[in-house]
Amino acid sequence: MTASQGEQLPIRTSEEVVVVRQAVRKWAVAAGFSIIDQTKVVTAASELARNTVVHAGGGTVLIEQITSGERRGLRLTFEDSGPGIPDIELALKDGYTTGNGLGLGLSGSKRLMNEFVITSTVGHGTKVVATKWK
Amino acid sequence: MERIPILKMGDCLLVTVQVDMHDQMALTLQDDLTTRISQTKAKAVLIDISALEIVDSFIGRMLGNIAGMARILDAQTVLVGMRPAVAITLVELGMSLPGVRTALNVERGMDLIRMSPANRSRHDRESR
Structure with missing residues (x-):
């Protein structure tokens, strides 16, 4: 799997969540995704970007166009240096929330993407790598 | 701060969301709408989201809240114009907007409001 092009953006405020959505x-669109897949990726990005602001006080996202053989895809890497997630399995359950949301951000965005990997160290931060293939 | 305009048409408040809302803007709309319902004694709120390219869990929750608050203030809410891709994504995300009435477009949404039992009985009374 190789990344051909990419862009990194800061996520510190809810206005910047909108900037991430637009990027x-x-x-x-550039990767040639269908309208439905575009909508799914943008929605997942919105959830993950908001998580970064709400739970970690901000972070960054790296958006990359990737290829694997003939397949093209988009990989989103969200990184923060927030408090971390003590129990990832629990955090991925529908309806589990530590904020005041619905607890659909992580579990829902996982359903919208094809690959979804969370690594987190308590006290150091969280990294979410979410990939959608065309 | 940028605000979503709320128009009044008879007994109905009409909101057309035409920008990509950030979270604070969505919360402001929720507050503005509940205030306007109580000020104008509106019986219905029609929210047109045909320009929205995504509805995530935050905006989905806000729409559910508006419908709930409006109901308590004796007004019904109809959400119109959701794009098919948005509907598919929203359900996959885990939200089916329970308690929010929907219609395909503004025209059908207005029909729904006119035909609702609350409005019908009122019109019947007025025509007598």
């Missing part, structure tokens, strides 16, 4: 939309 991910642009990359999804």
Whole structure:
């Protein structure tokens, strides 16, 4: 799997969550995604970007166009240096929340993407790598 | 701060969301709408989201909240114009907007409001 092009953006405020959505939309269009897949990727990006702001006080996202053989895809890497997630399995359960949301951000965005990997160290931060293939 | 305009048409408040809302803007709309319902004694709220390219869990929750608050203030809410890709994504995300009435477009949404039992009985009374 190789990354051909990419862009990194800061996520510190809810306005920047909107900027991330717009950037991910642009990359999804460039990757040739269908309207439905564009909508899924942008929605997942919105959830993950908001998590970064709400739970970690901000972070970054790296948006990359990737290829694997003939397949093209979009990989989103969200990184923060927030408090970390003590129990990832629990955090991925529908309806589990530590904020005041619905607890659909992580579990829902996992359903919208094809690959989804969370690594987190308590006290150091969280990294979410989410990939959608065309 | 940028605000979503709320128009009044008879007994109905009409909201057309035409920008990509950030979270604070969505919360402001929720507050503005509940205030306007109580000020204008509106019986219905029609929210047109045909310009929205995504509805994530935050905006979905806000729409559910508006419908709930409006109901308590004796107004019904109809959400119109959701794009098919948005509907598919929203359900896959895990939200089916329970308690929110929907219609395909503004015209059908207005029909729904006119035909609702609350409005019908009122019109019947007025025509007598």
